[in-house]
Amino acid sequence: MEFFEEFPSLGRKTLSGMKQAVDETFKGFSRAYGEQLENFFDPLLRFLIWFEKLLEATPWPIILLVVGGLAWLGSRSWKITIGSVLAFVAIGILDMWEDTMATLAIISVATMLCIAIGIPLGILMSRSDRAQGIITPILDVMQTIPSFVYLIPVVMLLGIGKVPGLLAVCIYAIPPIVRLTNLGIRLVDKDVLEAADAFGTSPWQKLWGVQVPLALPNIFAGINQTIMMALSMVVIASMIGVKGLGVPVLRAISNQYLALGLMNGLAIVALAIIFDRVSQTYGKRLQAYRNGGK
């Protein structure tokens, strides 16, 4: 009856052999190609460092102006604009300015990267059911697999630093933009597409003149979600060497500094709320034509 009491697993020897084989192969791969990969990501690293330096070197009043200006351009709402500026003032007064700038830098670069890769991927998915069938499960894995699990190979390949941190953030944050681009384009009214066809629209004209503009509200919801998810990865990214608001949070966890953790955590929340409100109101303004507004 032994057979039923314990699940007949592979022997310990076979298993450890298998695991070792996988590890060795990957180590070999990382030894052979690690440097090339690092070179490949080098431009990204430079851009990230440049952007971070730029934010840190810019005098704080200018940053406040830029934040206020962007919030106004995006939302056209005084409430949101003033709220954003006040949040940044509070962050500065509580001495979290530098960490906030570092976080802002990595979030911005990660978001740009996600948009640059995610929107074309979403478009591809919307045009081919096969692409959708292949990419959807990959996105599912990316969203649900614990981030620590993919941190292992990323760190093995690229070591500790900004680029692996950025990659980890992107792996976690890219699915919404891909999904919502795909969904948005697929939801475009069939009657409108038929009318476009009837006037001899080429596939390219149809994509950029009809499908993408009409999918924009959904695409914007995707960008919004991507930013939110990128922000939520800040602490984990700081475990592998990304500067920013995540570092003091980690320190607070290991030393039980309640106030430090709370302050930096709330700074992340403030950033999230600002990004969310601004990008959402901008998305809403994009679909003004739906309600007959200007």
Next chain:
Amino acid sequence: MSELKVQIKNLYKIFGKNPKKVLPQVKTGLGKPELLDQTGHVLGINNVSLDIPAKQIQVVMGLSGSGKSTLIRHINRLIEPTDGQILIDGEDVLTMSDRQLRDVRRKKTSMVFQKFGLLPHRKVMENVGYGLEVQGVKDDEIAQKAQHWIDRVGLTGYENHYPGQLSGGMQQRVGLARALATDAEILLMDEAFSALDPLIRYDMQSILLELQDELHKTIIFITHDLDEALRLGDKIAILRDGAMIQEGTAPQIVLTPADDYIADFTKDINRGKVIRLRAIAEAGTPYDGANIPAGTLLNDALQPLAQAPNQTLGVTEPDGRYLGTVSLTKVIGALAG
């Protein structure tokens, strides 16, 4: 009759998993319900042939599900047929490459839709200019032509509105202006006015007839409304279950319906507004009394006939040709059906 603009030859369209396989069965006479029962395929168009003359309004009429909207989408190949031929100016649309087909859709045909099909994110001006923009016409030329057609359909002042801000009737004027702006010779109108309420529909019909007097387009007009068909159509074709059951002019359809189905359709319409004296004049002995034009509608002939001696008048064509006589009794008989 004048030259043929569009010819549809033995067109079949079957919807389903494997249309080619069941096509022979349809060709040997399997009907729509039997086909659905036996093979799970839906018969959209069943051996339709139709010659559409240039510069006239060809109405295709049928109830919903009769295949009329499917038929019109074959002309610019928004739907691929299962079998058959479609010629526009003698060229086979079905053998065209994507590029050639796009050219036909840009230059030769344009379309007006039941649900308007306007681009909601573009203003009226940009919607009307859409066909030209797709063709790559220069901006100032687009603006000028779009403005011209906006004025023609009576939307001056609404150039910068979004479609969502307009009523249904106004949206369809935008649709009409968009279709006219490309100067295409063939205008495909798929239940273009069916979504509008009766008064607006009548208005739009008047606009269309007025424009047609001047533009002489080849118009293919789909409708389920017999009054609309009789008012607009130079020629009318009637579809049922994807097959054509009668084709002819309005009086032909009203006076000699091909079967009970059509007779049923036509029994409630006002014959006096459709039939003209030409259709019922009795050829015979020359008449030496007063004459009345052959194009007079029966309704309009009642009064003069009642006052004529013997309640009889001679009927003449506009070119002076004498057709015969018509009597009040004859007209009343025709009105009663």
